[in-house]
Amino acid sequence: MKKVLFPLLTFSLLFSCKPKEKVDTLVINANAYTVNTAFDKAESFAIKDGKFIAIGNNKDIQEKYTSLNIVDANNSAIYPGFIDAHxxxxxxGLQQQKVDLVGTESYDEVLQRLINFQKKKNTTYITGRGWDQNDWEVKEFPTKEKLDSIFPNTxxxxRRIDGHAMLVNQAAIDLAGITTDSKVDGGEFIKKDGKLTGVLIDNAMxxxxxxxxxxxxxxxxxxxxxxxxxxxGLTTVDDAGLDKEVxxxxxxxxxxxxLKMRIYAMISNNQKNLDYYLNKGIIKTDRLNVRSVKVYSDGALGSRGAALKDEYSDKKGHFGALVNSYENLQKVAKRISASDYQMNTHAIGDSANYIMLKTYNEVLKNKTDRRWRIEHAQIVDLNDFNLFKNVLPSIQPTHATSDMYWAEDRVGSERIKGAYAFNDLLKEYGKVALGTDxxxxxxxxxxxxxxxxxxxxLKGYPESGYQMENAxxxxxxxxxxxxWNAYANFEENEKGSIEVGKVADFILLDKDIMTIDGKEIPNTKVIATYVNGEKVN
Structure with a gap:
């Protein structure tokens, strides 16, 4: 008996003395949502060479691994790094160098911010973005008279907040060579009493x-x-429209x-970009992925540029417009379908959505796993939702809560049922990609x-939530x-969840957004953001 016990004891001691594997980082005492297939949670994980190499409970991970860098999460909520799909x-970044007009509550406030900016910067050409006439008491487009008076020579x-309308003064009009006779397809020079108001819509810009x-x-x-x-807390961003130089x-x-941010770059739809990238093929590094084309089909709802099947409820005889011709959209789609690139099309109105959904389904017939995306999918005819079966909806939830005050005025009580319909879109495709724009x-x-x-x-309105059937x-x-955003970028095997072999992109929050009272979610703070296991904030 002693002879048998001794070797067993020796083996046990040898096993228990096996040295722990050294890793770059150990995270312990975590409340981590792995977002794997089973939606498991974990207490601890080990990181080496920028990737997760083990995930489990505190005891098992600490018995096997050791590190000079141990992050005690103190039961903080941990999630995979957030990805912004649009x-x-x-x-x-450029906006940080311009006049910020977001949140202005009147045209006079816009003018005052411009005055303050120019006193500080004294630029030769003033640019900015963020005004929204729908937030003003007078919900009409501004006109340029006051701008001309304050800035007669500069x-x-x-730009309007959605980027689909612009206000310019006479000095900018003269520099651009715009006259009352100027015309453009897919846009509009707004006039009043035959004179330019200074507001340019879509292609007119x-x-x-x-x-x-x-x-x-x-x-x-x-x-x-x-x-x-x-x-x-963002570790990957999908930039919707970049040129080769950038x-x-x-x-x-x-x-x-x-630059450590991971970027999924959608190339802007122009001849130069298409000729270069479609011929070159997909470009992929550990932080950059270039494999999609951003295309515009119509404008925005707020500036009444979204292309609708029937006239706007608040502007008789006005339907919005396609900013690219139907023929051009067909031509571009066919060209992209012959490459390895993804097509991601801005479509707001129900007409634009219908046109692009039909186009996608036609040109992708017999092609598999292309993951072409409709960006926004904002107003969809109830009869057209089934067309999303093979088309990925890329949606921006905060558009719903920004537009809900006036959206029904634009489209009426029936069409609004197919607007901002996130859950209905999810039911069709099985996934949705979420972003902010x-x-x-x-x-x-x-x-x-x-x-x-x-x-x-953010003020808790409406009390019962907006169209909660689509929450x-x-x-x-x-x-x-x-x-799902990683999937939308063809990157689901390398990121998007806390799993062995994937890049160690994760964030710590001070509250668990999966369980806290809903009203606390916007006030939740990011404690730390990690990319490749490196703390970046």
């Missing part, structure tokens, strides 16, 4: 050439945007270590989560900000 990352061009930022300003814009995003700048900054909306993904699930504004469950909203 935003304007570079534009957000060009001013300020292309006449205005704002000053191009210097390379130094471009780099600063990217770094400014990165800091804002990391501070709010994409190559992003790539160089990422490779030098000066920042800087049109606030950057915070927590506001996205709140708008998707609680469907109220997402918290689990689906979290998937729509992590693993």
């Amino acid at each position: 935003c304007h990352f570079y534009g957000l 060009p001013v061009a300020i 292309n006449f205005v050439n704002n000053p191009k930022p210097s390379k130094k300003e471009q780099i600063q814009a990217l770094k400014d945007a990165e800091k804002l995003c990391f501070d709010l 994409i190559e700048l992003i790539d160089s900054l990422q490779k030098s270590g000066d 920042f800087p049109i909306e606030h950057v915070s993904p927590l506001y996205t989560f709140y708008a998707a699930t609680i469907r109220k504004d 997402l469950s918290r689990e689906n909203a979290l998937k729509g900000m992590t693993i």
